[in-house]
Amino acid sequence: MNPIPAVAPFAEIDPPARLLMGPGPINAHPRVLRAMSAQLLGQFDPEFTGYMNETMALYRQVFQTGNRWTFLVDGTARAGIEAALVSLLEPGDPIVILSAGRFGLLLSEIAERCGAEISVVAAEWGQAIPFSAIEEAVARVKPCVVAAVFGDTSTTIAQPMDGIGRLCARHGALLYVDATATLGGMDVPVDEWGADIVTAGLQKCLAGPSGSAPITISERAAARIDGRRHVEKGIASGGDRPGAGRRIASNYFDLAMLMDYWSERRLNHHTEASTMLYGARECARLVVEEGLERRIARHLLNGQAMARGLEAMGLTLFGDQANKMHNVVGIEIPAGVNGERVRAAMREEFQIEIGSSFGALAGRIWRIGTMGYNCRKDAVLTTLGALEAVLRGEGVDVRSGAAVDAARARYAEG
Incomplete structure (x- = not known):
């Protein structure tokens, strides 16, 4: 009978405080x-x-x-x-x-x-x-x-x-x-x-x-x-x-x-x-407590601000925008950019998670969510600023501050 190998004691779970801005799961309230x-x-x-x-x-x-x-x-x-x-x-x-x-x-x-x-x-x-x-x-x-x-x-x-x-x-x-x-x-x-x-x-x-x-x-x-x-x-x-x-x-x-x-x-x-x-x-x-009407409007506003910021970076939104979900946006990965390396830099340098995709869209798009507790202005602006910085590091021609400025302009519209 083979002996059971000894395992060193595991530490208490202490996950990093990541901002989950993918298509879900998101940070719980x-x-x-x-x-x-x-x-x-x-x-x-x-x-x-x-x-x-x-x-x-x-x-x-x-x-x-x-x-x-x-x-x-x-x-x-x-x-x-x-x-x-x-x-x-x-x-x-x-x-x-x-x-x-x-x-x-x-x-x-x-x-x-x-x-x-x-x-x-x-x-x-x-x-x-x-x-x-x-x-x-x-x-x-x-x-x-x-x-x-x-x-x-x-x-x-x-x-x-x-x-x-x-x-x-x-x-x-x-x-x-x-x-x-x-x-x-x-x-x-x-x-x-x-x-x-x-x-x-x-x-x-x-x-x-x-x-x-x-x-x-x-x-x-x-x-x-x-x-x-x-x-x-x-x-x-x-x-x-x-x-x-x-x-x-x-x-x-x-x-x-x-x-x-x-x-x-x-x-x-x-x-x-x-x-x-x-x-x-x-x-x-x-x-x-929030009210369905107000909650739906909040998801629409933050989703639109995120989309405006992404477009201001020169990125292309994926799919039929007339039927886009309020709370998740797809972005086509620019030609020549390693999508997984961008995601890793977002996670490791900024503690922000964005999503990739699978099936027919594997390696073609990123997915960014604005949902629930993370459907708020500071989360949107922080994510846009981080993605802009990472893309510049990848050699993508992105005007500094354009994404955050565009999103803030959408918020200013009310």
Whole structure:
């Protein structure tokens, strides 16, 4: 038996105080971090179930919905996405997926694992999908579900959602929307859109850490999920309704079981991630205190100031600017510039992180976010000044002070 090698004692975690200005995660708001240091409670303690109820009420305001089923899925944003799709889809179900970036591809990856019949409506990365193409696909396929990403950070483009919910309703389809990167920073009016399930994450505009996925579910979607409920001996609570009794592939991500857990009955499903719930609750409190209108305007202003500064450096913004996300901007890496060396210099010399990209855009663009706690004037100006200095060091012809001056001019406009 080989001896286990000795390991020197590791030091206490002491990460550098970096300014995270990439596409997410971002720096968590200090109030969120304080909330997450609170004492743990038992998951059925009346104090704790009270916090659960408050969290549901708060996220109804954030999602702009009256949906009863508005709660948290324990896990990163992808946990919410997977919970939605595995709970809606059965083998052979037709689904139309709107795909114009990496996270549209993710929807297809998950739907494929569910055994769904996938029809993709695609656009070139950097472009939004025309409504006419969506309309044609839904009429032709007659899907059970239409799935879309509202704000794909891989491309920095926001897919227009107007009319898609009404289109789905006319054709008997449910609409799922991934709002991971936009909730709390762009307008996500769930009821107005007619969306049936919308999921998000904390680590973008909500100013928290990754690890909890807010979700809201319409009554139409809840009825389909409940109709798939599987109980002992294969007898479904839904009787002989279509789909009743078919087993959902996942236990952990079974939304029917999660709805039972978050209902007044509190049927045990898992041990709630107490610390993450404290953080998610505080994220929502911050949104409600600021007000959605003011918060969205703040993200728009800071995003525009960042974009103005980048253009003043002579950099080219990536993609269709008419459909650009408020809170993330893509920049084409200048010819001859080593994009990763620039990112390393930003991180090592200025303690600022900006993002690269992947897939079709790997090595072609940088992505800079202005989200949540980092969506503020000083963070924008500091990032622009640092990037300008690094680019000059790389031999790029950048006029000193131009970027910061342009951003300050945008702030002066109000």
